[in-house]
Amino acid sequence: MNAAQVHPSAIVHPGAKLAPGVSVGAFSIIGEKVELGEGSWIGPHVIIEGRTRIGRNNRIYQFASIGAPPQDKKYDGEDTAVEIGDGNTLREYVTINRGTARDAGVTRVGDDNWIMAYVHFAHDCQVGSHTIFANASELAGHVHVGDWAILGGVTLVHQFVQIGAHSFTGMGTYLSQDLPPYVMAAGNMAKPHGINSEGLRRRGFSAEVIARIKGAYRTLYRAGLGLEDAKRELAVQAEQCAEVGMLLEFLARSRRGFIR
16 A cells, blocks of 8 residues: 655644555644554544544545544543544544543544534544434533444434434434434434334344334333333343343443433
């Protein structure tokens, strides 16, 4: 692979590490502690700073800001980080702040994520892989997002909320509590609207597994059971379906409660 290509107007600190095949566009600024993996493309007017490690074959478009200090008044200059995996697309004006010493110390993004314009990931967020964030969706600090989640445009997420794998939000959703795996949500405040059946089909879930997940949804949301009784019933269902077990494990981890 060819050596890194840096536009003459870009500013790259001598301490930055650029792997072969990296391209840095006009007027971009790459800081001292930044590492860019093979084949990653950095467009014009991008700022990447702090202790930021970005993997292979990412595309980061103009005016994105990656690795800036957290928007947390308690932050006191600690050496925290951002870590981004492989094959991600970050569109215009995406902002990802580094972590804080009071949590993970690192804001993480996995692989193969599609992150549209004006999306914000605050400090210590942990984002999985294969997610989609539509325009202007925003994560407050300490939010965890599971694999394959899809957030509709202008989805706003309160700090410390957990978003389960394969979940889906409609445009303009506000999440103040956890969103369980597979569940679709919409509204302000967010309300559940069934499971993400179409997304599960597209990802190869069998009709039988989707039916069992629908049954678990009915147990949690439609059977009129209290939470502990619903958990006991879900535990029985999980013996026959590992995907229901993932839902049960998510509920056990929930600290803010989940949308009802």
